[in-house]
Amino acid sequence: MSLTDSDAKIDAREPATSLAAVETPFSRFVADYFESRIATGALAVLVLIICLALLAPLLAPQNPYNLAEVDVLDSRLPPASVGMAGYTYWLGTDGAGRDLLSAILYGLRISLLVGVASCLIATVIGAVIGLTAAYAGGRVENLLMRLVDLQLSLPAILIALILIAMLGKGVDKVIIALVTVQWAYYARTVRGTALAELNKEYVEAARCLGFSHTRIVFKQILPNCLPPLIVVATIQAAHAIALEATLSFLGVGLPRTEPSLGLLISNGFEYMLSGKYWISFIPGVVLLITIMAINLVGDQLRDVLNPRLKR
Amino acid sequence: MTAYLLRRLMQTAVVVMVMSVIVFFGVHVIGDPVWLLVNPQMDQRDIEAAVRALGLDRPIWEQYVYFVRGALQGDLGRSFIFGEPALTVIVQRMPATLELAVAALVMAIVIGIPLGLYAGLKPQHALSKIIMAGSIVGFSLPTFWVGLMLIMVFAVMLGWLPSTGRGPTATYFGITSSAFTLEGLRYLFLPALNLALLKISLVIRLTRAGARESLQQDYIKFARAKGLTHGRIVRVHLLKNILIPVVTVLGLEFGNLIAFSVVTETIFAWPGMGKLLIGAIQTLDRPVIVAHLIIIVLLFVVINLVVDVLYTVLDPRVRVARQTA
Numbered sequence A: 001m002s003l004t005d006s007d008a009k010i011d012a013r014e015p016a017t018s019l020a021a022v023e024t025p026f027s028r029f030v031a032d033y034f035e036s037r038i039a040t041g042a043l044a045v046l047v048l049i050i051c052l053a054l055l056a057p058l059l060a061p062q063n064p065y066n067l068a069e070v071d072v073l074d075s076r077l078p079p080a081s082v083g084m085a086g087y088t089y090w091l092g093t094d095g096a097g098r099d100l101l102s103a104i105l106y107g108l109r110i111s112l113l114v115g116v117a118s119c120l121i122a123t124v125i126g127a128v129i130g131l132t133a134a135y136a137g138g139r140v141e142n143l144l145m146r147l148v149d150l151q152l153s154l155p156a157i158l159i160a161l162i163l164i165a166m167l168g169k170g171v172d173k174v175i176i177a178l179v180t181v182q183w184a185y186y187a188r189t190v191r192g193t194a195l196a197e198l199n200k201e202y203v204e205a206a207r208c209l210g211f212s213h214t215r216i217v218f219k220q221i222l223p224n225c226l227p228p229l230i231v232v233a234t235i236q237a238a239h240a241i242a243l244e245a246t247l248s249f250l251g252v253g254l255p256r257t258e259p260s261l262g263l264l265i266s267n268g269f270e271y272m273l274s275g276k277y278w279i280s281f282i283p284g285v286v287l288l289i290t291i292m293a294i295n296l297v298g299d300q301l302r303d304v305l306n307p308r309l310k311r
Numbered sequence B: 001m002t003a004y005l006l007r008r009l010m011q012t013a014v015v016v017m018v019m020s021v022i023v024f025f026g027v028h029v030i031g032d033p034v035w036l037l038v039n040p041q042m043d044q045r046d047i048e049a050a051v052r053a054l055g056l057d058r059p060i061w062e063q064y065v066y067f068v069r070g071a072l073q074g075d076l077g078r079s080f081i082f083g084e085p086a087l088t089v090i091v092q093r094m095p096a097t098l099e100l101a102v103a104a105l106v107m108a109i110v111i112g113i114p115l116g117l118y119a120g121l122k123p124q125h126a127l128s129k130i131i132m133a134g135s136i137v138g139f140s141l142p143t144f145w146v147g148l149m150l151i152m153v154f155a156v157m158l159g160w161l162p163s164t165g166r167g168p169t170a171t172y173f174g175i176t177s178s179a180f181t182l183e184g185l186r187y188l189f190l191p192a193l194n195l196a197l198l199k200i201s202l203v204i205r206l207t208r209a210g211a212r213e214s215l216q217q218d219y220i221k222f223a224r225a226k227g228l229t230h231g232r233i234v235r236v237h238l239l240k241n242i243l244i245p246v247v248t249v250l251g252l253e254f255g256n257l258i259a260f261s262v263v264t265e266t267i268f269a270w271p272g273m274g275k276l277l278i279g280a281i282q283t284l285d286r287p288v289i290v291a292h293l294i295i296i297v298l299l300f301v302v303i304n305l306v307v308d309v310l311y312t313v314l315d316p317r318v319r320v321a322r323q324t325a
Helices: A002-019 A024-034 A037-054 A101-137 A138-152 A156-167 A171-198 A201-208 A213-249 A261-272 A278-305 B003-030 B044-054 B062-072 B088-121 B126-140 B144-155 B182-214 B219-225 B231-266 B273-283 B285-312 B316-324
Strands: B170-172 B175-177
Touching: A024 A037, A024 A278, A037 A101, A101 A171, A101 A213, A101 A261, A101 A278, A101 B170, A138 A171, A156 A171, A156 A213, A156 B003, A156 B231, A156 B273, A156 B285, A171 A213, A201 A213, A201 B182, A201 B219, A213 A261, A213 A278, A213 B144, A261 A278, A261 B144, A278 B126, A278 B231, B003 B062, B003 B285, B088 B126, B088 B182, B088 B231, B088 B273, B088 B285, B126 B182, B144 B182, B144 B231, B182 B231, B219 B231, B231 B273, B231 B285, B273 B285
Parallel strands: none
Antiparallel strands: B170 B175
């Protein structure tokens, strides 16, 4: 683990030094980003986590969904104990005798999938609504932005709970709930940036050239709204993952057949009072590391992409 | 001011109305609660009688009109599960939730402001860096997991504090709270800390940012030039100015605390509104879900309104800006 970690760090730093000779906006951005050691480390950890999640079926010693591979007699073993089949469970096993390491790798996949998918959909919806509001102005803008205000004045978890109550359990339903909770942040961000961009000369020039509205909005304005959008998307991805875990923990999120990290933690809760801490503790640590890595990367992106903070 | 207040009240009414429509119709899209309520051995006629008794055989818009008529008279329907008015069921559990939220708010202020102030006044000090790193961790920690870990450490491993339920209560000045008894406080501590953790991080960051910004201002320089002691500058001049945003944000966050108590209450088996909501969602107890959400929305818009008005009263700058606008 430590080997791959340091490898990733070296890989990540290389482009910064080699590209610095040719100053393009992108190479400057990369160089700025890797100035912070914490942010570099966070990105390395994040890349590692994503790789682990993507390669889970190859890396996991056991397929936790395959009942033939799971031995109930091995349930609730502490970390690093040897099971009935002579196999060592490095992170212990859960209540059903599943290898916790494998369960976490698979759980990570689901958590990231739900977080990233909801985030992407919300970005698209939010960007389109924000751009529409900024470009259309007048009554349309007023209506859309009141809707955003209404949405943002209520706590995310409450809205998610209402929606889950209406829709029921399931991956798709949780994603719908998370999208509904998030789109308003993007819409507000994009509208704010787009309003500033609309007054700039290049937009006027594009209008004079007789470009269509869609072309101006999506090809001229949208690219200039991307930096703040990316920052919000990163932070929101962390929120989405945490919220999904919370919903699953409360028993109203993902179904038992799709155990995300939140559900693993929830499964361990009943054994907690008898001192079997690892079933909840270890998935929680993985969740925490994931969220923290995303937050740190997001923080750095915000600093680097914010022109006001340019040194 | 009156015109402003009236406009805000109108907006509030519209928001509550819209939310009631969304929630009412939304909740009715989900499964049929009848099947959870009737005895499996009941025959068709008994089931139909049960449906009629609950008013579920009417068209949905009629149910809504009926609901609104009742709601305006303070009747939000009758819980399918408890057989009591939904409002009564919720109001019974409200004090426990409010107690938890208030305790968390107090914790956020008592812990967050001194730490944030320290980090803001001595940004280069090692302790300040630890405080700030702690606040980043505090932001990233999922509430429910922290709750589990608190139980793990303080209840299971150390055995210092109880992990579930609410302690004995006592009544003073017409307020019944477990915070008035020593035993009750022991039960209150862990859930309140769990709920407060995010807000502590928030207050630390707000206070620190405020302190660092205010330190550059002329009035601080002037106070220094007057020869005031450092302690007095911090306590009287600095703190007063930092507190405005902190109070505003905390006021707005109070509603959030109540919403997030859903999680904390579930973990610590705290008998409050949040736990009731989760139970109601799982048993499809529609009247309780609808009533609960409408009460929360109402609470939220009222809190927002009160904070807005207070803000105007507290900060002369806002008052002037609003009058000229």
